[in-house]
Amino acid sequence: MQKEEFNSELGEWYSRRLIEVGSSKKRIGQEQIITMINTLPECPKRILEIGCGTGWRLNELSEIYQCEGVGIDPSSHAIEAAKKTSTRISKLQFEVATADLLPFSENSFDLVFFGFSLFLCDRKDLFKIASEADRVLSDNGYLMILDFNTFKPLKRKFYNSKLFSYKMDYSKLFCWNPVYTLMSFTSLSHHSNRLCSDIDERIGLHLIKKELYQTWK
Numbered sequence: 459m460q461k462e463e464f465n466s467e468l469g470e471w472y473s474r475r476l477i478e479v480g481s482s483k484k485r486i487g488q489e490q491i492i493t494m495i496n497t498l499p500e501c502p503k504r505i506l507e508i509g510c511g512t513g514w515r516l517n518e519l520s521e522i523y524q525c526e527g528v529g530i531d532p533s534s535h536a537i538e539a540a541k542k543t544s545t546r547i548s549k550l551q552f553e554v555a556t557a558d559l560l561p562f563s564e565n566s567f568d569l570v571f572f573g574f575s576l577f578l579c580d581r582k583d584l585f586k587i588a589s590e591a592d593r594v595l596s597d598n599g600y601l602m603i604l605d606f607n608t609f610k611p612l613k614r615k616f617y618n619s620k621l622f623s624y625k626m627d628y629s630k631l632f633c634w635n636p637v638y639t640l641m642s643f644t645s646l647s648h649h650s651n652r653l654c655s656d657i658d659e660r661i662g663l664h665l666i667k668k669e670l671y672q673t674w675k
């Protein structure tokens with residue numbers, strides 16, 4: 459399974475890259491994430507980042523919104539780096555785990571954020587991943603998904619010939635269900651804050667609200 463590969467040599471390679479990304483200007487979508495969170499009626503109190511890598515996004519969000527945060531990632535290298543580099547360790551928790559099996563109880567978070575990780579997840583896990591996010595997200599909470607956002611599903615080689623990245627519209631994992639409503643969407647590019655001209659490389663940031671009963675008329 460692909461998820462196991464992320465806790466090996468690949469996880470080590472990836473976490474080294476992520477440390478550079480977090481401290482460089484190539485912080486894809488972070489500005490747009492903050493702008494989107496600022497539109498919420500209330501600041502988040504407890505954020506879960508799924509696929510947090512070295513935790514730089516979560517660290518920053520926890521600082522800005524003065525909230526608690528939990529980050530999970532299959533890579534023990536990334537999680538170790540997150541614990542070492544976090545400046546808000548009393549408010550943050552980092553755990554080795556995968557998106558399809560979240561070690562948290564029901565309704566634990568008011569914001570669940572997929573931090574550019576769904577494109578790397580095993581396809582057979584997608585239903586479990588949606589179900590786990592739904593389980594830990596409280597009613598009236600929000601999901602944010604930062605990921606590739608292509609019109610058609612695309613599979614590309616990743617890292618070595620055994621692994622793949624998968625591009626699609628990940629809001630579909632939730633928005634078929636009237637419990638989830640798309641509140642906001644921004645299209646991004648890997649390389650700049652401008653719109654992406656190559657439709658197969660398009661990145662999307664979705665803000666989705668969970669309302670268990672209010673949407674039923």
Ligand SMILES: C[S@@+](CC[C@H](N)C(=O)[O-])C[C@H]1O[C@@H](n2cnc3c(N)ncnc32)[C@H](O)[C@@H]1O
Pocket residue numbers: 461464469472476479508509510511512513515530531532533536555556557558573574575578579580
């Ligand atoms: C592109 S990095 C993003 C890291 C960080 N969220 C960011 O935006 O910089 C993708 C992360 O997803 C993690 N990942 C891969 N498979 C996963 C899975 N099944 N569940 C959760 N995270 C996974 C990888 O280990 C990696 O740290």
